[in-house]
Amino acid sequence: MKVTKFGGSSVADATQLRKVLAIIQADSERRFIIVSAPGKRNKNDIKVTDLLIDYANAFLEKRDTRSFELAIIARFNEISEALNLSKALPEIAVYITNLKQTTLTSTPRIMDLFKSSGENCHAMLIAEFLTSQGTPAVYVNPKDAGLIVEDIPGDAIIKKESYQAIYNLRKLTKVAVIPGFFGYTDEGNICTFSRGGSDVTGAIISAGIKADIYENFTDVDAIYSANPGLIPNCHAIKELTFSEMRELSYSGFTVLHDEALMPAYQGNIPVVIKNTNNPDAPGTRISFKRSTKEESVVGIAGDSGFTSIYLSKYLMNRQIGFGYSVLKILKELNLQFEHIPSGIDDMTIIMRKNQLNEAIEEQLITRLRTELDLDELVVKHDISMIALVGEGMRNNIGVASRATSALSRNNINLEMISQGSSEVSILFAISDAKEKDAIKALYYEFFCLA
Ligand code: ASP
Numbered sequence: 001m002k003v004t005k006f007g008g009s010s011v012a013d014a015t016q017l018r019k020v021l022a023i024i025q026a027d028s029e030r031r032f033i034i035v036s037a038p039g040k041r042n043k044n045d046i047k048v049t050d051l052l053i054d055y056a057n058a059f060l061e062k063r064d065t066r067s068f069e070l071a072i073i074a075r076f077n078e079i080s081e082a083l084n085l086s087k088a089l090p091e092i093a094v095y096i097t098n099l100k101q102t103t104l105t106s107t108p109r110i111m112d113l114f115k116s117s118g119e120n121c122h123a124m125l126i127a128e129f130l131t132s133q134g135t136p137a138v139y140v141n142p143k144d145a146g147l148i149v150e151d152i153p154g155d156a157i158i159k160k161e162s163y164q165a166i167y168n169l170r171k172l173t174k175v176a177v178i179p180g181f182f183g184y185t186d187e188g189n190i191c192t193f194s195r196g197g198s199d200v201t202g203a204i205i206s207a208g209i210k211a212d213i214y215e216n217f218t219d220v221d222a223i224y225s226a227n228p229g230l231i232p233n234c235h236a237i238k239e240l241t242f243s244e245m246r247e248l249s250y251s252g253f254t255v256l257h258d259e260a261l262m263p264a265y266q267g268n269i270p271v272v273i274k275n276t277n278n279p280d281a282p283g284t285r286i287s288f289k290r291s292t293k294e295e296s297v298v299g300i301a302g303d304s305g306f307t308s309i310y311l312s313k314y315l316m317n318r319q320i321g322f323g324y325s326v327l328k329i330l331k332e333l334n335l336q337f338e339h340i341p342s343g344i345d346d347m348t349i350i351m352r353k354n355q356l357n358e359a360i361e362e363q364l365i366t367r368l369r370t371e372l373d374l375d376e377l378v379v380k381h382d383i384s385m386i387a388l389v390g391e392g393m394r395n396n397i398g399v400a401s402r403a404t405s406a407l408s409r410n411n412i413n414l415e416m417i418s419q420g421s422s423e424v425s426i427l428f429a430i431s432d433a434k435e436k437d438a439i440k441a442l443y444y445e446f447f448c449l450a
Pocket of ligand 1 (some may be wrong): 008047181196197
């Protein structure tokens, strides 16, 4: 059995949905279909989820919502008409119009209710479409599927008990069309995953039904070794391990949601990324072990918007509890750190800049300075983290040396280097302004100079 997820651009309009139909009909194992809300039809288009967020904001601010309702219904109407469908649309129009009658009072809950309806309505429409084309299909609401989540609006986390319930979906005789992106809390409220979260639903359903494979259809032929927008003719990756994919998506690869791998990883379900517009391309397979030869570096990712805080204190290494005090301050200010590489007498905190405003930064700096009695503290904003990823690094000597030489030849100053003991990645902190140059230099070194 296969779980097959189609992202927003794959279900953006009737033309795309005809491709989706052909893909589903080409393989009878494709019995669990997870769908996103209609995405962008072209570069300047607006995703239905974004229209729903605008609608929710207008409702919350007591502004006129009509234009948003009409724009959203028009998207579904256009698809329904082009595919000669008639059943689901009236229900969808009522559903969208009635969102503003909600009795919910909490803003995040209202937001989640609105946001989830793009996927919810589209799943109804797609189930009707498949059925009309000779593939009997049924819309399955996530609550009926047993998809119960922790109550964190906009950032839901699956509850372990869900998997047992989801297993029962195997009994369905028709193709199940399940809306991605949300589940229900124990109290019965809709709760969405973070943006792009239909990938997460697909992984959860795959693990729950113990699928043979989780197919994730998107709009690229494969995952590439670096951003193909930056590197023309970029090398397509055939196979990746879960750890490599996790490192790459954490460090800026956006093809797959950062949290989508966990359920697949835990359930040992291989994931394959494929292209709806070119389904014959082999795509990229992600699993525990590669069958191909271990390359030392499989991908290079970059992500900007970090801040580094350098702390130094003579004889820091002798002071018991120094690290603990740093972490305590971060925790008390509710700040997340990404990396804390350290030396004998110094330590650097790398964190996402978007958590800081002027007041919080001031508080953090003052507390670090006074409570830790530092010799020096230097804050640098606009830092990029570049990740060189590959399990094969473990068995290849000299990867870090090649990388640092390539960066130095290109006049790129390193603020920090960090390699975890798992040796799946090496991270370099550099100035934002040099991010593109660094990725190009590393790509050239590891993929062009064989
Ligand atoms: N429609 C949602 C979003 O745009 C979820 C998804 O497409 O995966 O974030």
